[in-house]
Amino acid sequence: MTNRPLLSVDGVTVDFDGFKALNSFSFILNSGETRVVIGPNGAGKSTLCDTIIGRVRPAEGHIYFEDVEITKMAEQDIVRQGICRKFQAPGVLPELTVSQNLELAAQRQYQWWKSLRQGVSAETRTIVEDMLERIELTHRKDEPAGLLSHGEKQWLEIGMVISTGAKLLLLDEPTAGMGPAETRRTAELIKSLGDSQTVLVIDHDMSFVEQLNASVTVMHQGKFLFQGDIEAVRQDENVAAVYLGKSA
Numbered sequence: 001m002t003n004r005p006l007l008s009v010d011g012v013t014v015d016f017d018g019f020k021a022l023n024s025f026s027f028i029l030n031s032g033e034t035r036v037v038i039g040p041n042g043a044g045k046s047t048l049c050d051t052i053i054g055r056v057r058p059a060e061g062h063i064y065f066e067d068v069e070i071t072k073m074a075e076q077d078i079v080r081q082g083i084c085r086k087f088q089a090p091g092v093l094p095e096l097t098v099s100q101n102l103e104l105a106a107q108r109q110y111q112w113w114k115s116l117r118q119g120v121s122a123e124t125r126t127i128v129e130d131m132l133e134r135i136e137l138t139h140r141k142d143e144p145a146g147l148l149s150h151g152e153k154q155w156l157e158i159g160m161v162i163s164t165g166a167k168l169l170l171l172d173e174p175t176a177g178m179g180p181a182e183t184r185r186t187a188e189l190i191k192s193l194g195d196s197q198t199v200l201v202i203d204h205d206m207s208f209v210e211q212l213n214a215s216v217t218v219m220h221q222g223k224f225l226f227q228g229d230i231e232a233v234r235q236d237e238n239v240a241a242v243y244l245g246k247s248a
């Protein structure tokens with residue numbers, strides 16, 4: 001991990017008809033780090049992701065990605081800067097095979113009919129084969145993605161997000177609906193990235209957060225509350241009062 005900021009969120013406020021889902025929220029993500037954002041329901045975690053990716057526009061504040069201001073950029077231009085987001089629900093194309101889904105992501109080609117027509121380069125094939133092994137889906141690569149289990153679809157989509165080669169991966173509850181074994185393997189997959197990609201993870205599952213062994217940012221009512229490792233988070237009285245005391 002370097003200490004070079006990749007993403008800077010600076011005093012961002014998101015106002016939904018007078019309700020501040022983000023309230024002067026600031027934080028910095030360094031290149032190569034994995035950061036987990038936690039906080040009680042309604043803390044503003046998904047709104048933070050929506051705002052970074054350009055789906056929600058802040059009323060105040062600025063967002064910089066690699067020194068480029070992206071606050072007012074169109075969503076597709078923000079993606080082109082090198083940010084890729086995975087939503088809570090799997091977003092795979094069910095009628096295409098597992099391999100084809102990964103090929104689309106690796107080619108950063110979302111008009112899948114074009115991609116299928118153009119064929120797949122040797123480089124893409126290598127990326128896809130490597131990812132199939134890492135997400136343990138090689139044996140199902142030629143099956144339609146719609147036939148995968150929920151956990152397998154989640155993995156496929158995490159694999160797709162990684163395969164885009166985006167510099168910043170936003171993973172919104174990647175373990176939603178997974179059991180303990182699947183959750184463990186998801187943590188291993190994210191950890192295996194090392195500092196090759198920067199990852200921002202939102203999750204409620206404290207055992208997953210612990211397994212990731214990453215720095216944690218705690219949000220509450222749209223504001224920054226605390227940052228530290230999981231032990232420091234557990235010991236902080238303010239965090240305990242608003243979050244861990246209730247749900248961990």
Ligand SMILES: Nc1ncnc2c1ncn2[C@@H]1O[C@H](COP(=O)(O)OP(=O)(O)OP(=O)(O)O)[C@@H](O)[C@H]1O
Nearest residue numbers: 016019020021039040041042043044045046047048
């Ligand atoms: N489009 C919207 N219009 C009005 N209010 C919204 C909108 N989107 C989110 N909110 C409100 O903003 C607050 C923050 O929501 P957000 O989904 O960001 O929280 P969260 O921390 O991700 O919560 P959860 O853990 O439950 O997913 C909530 O009170 C929510 O009801």
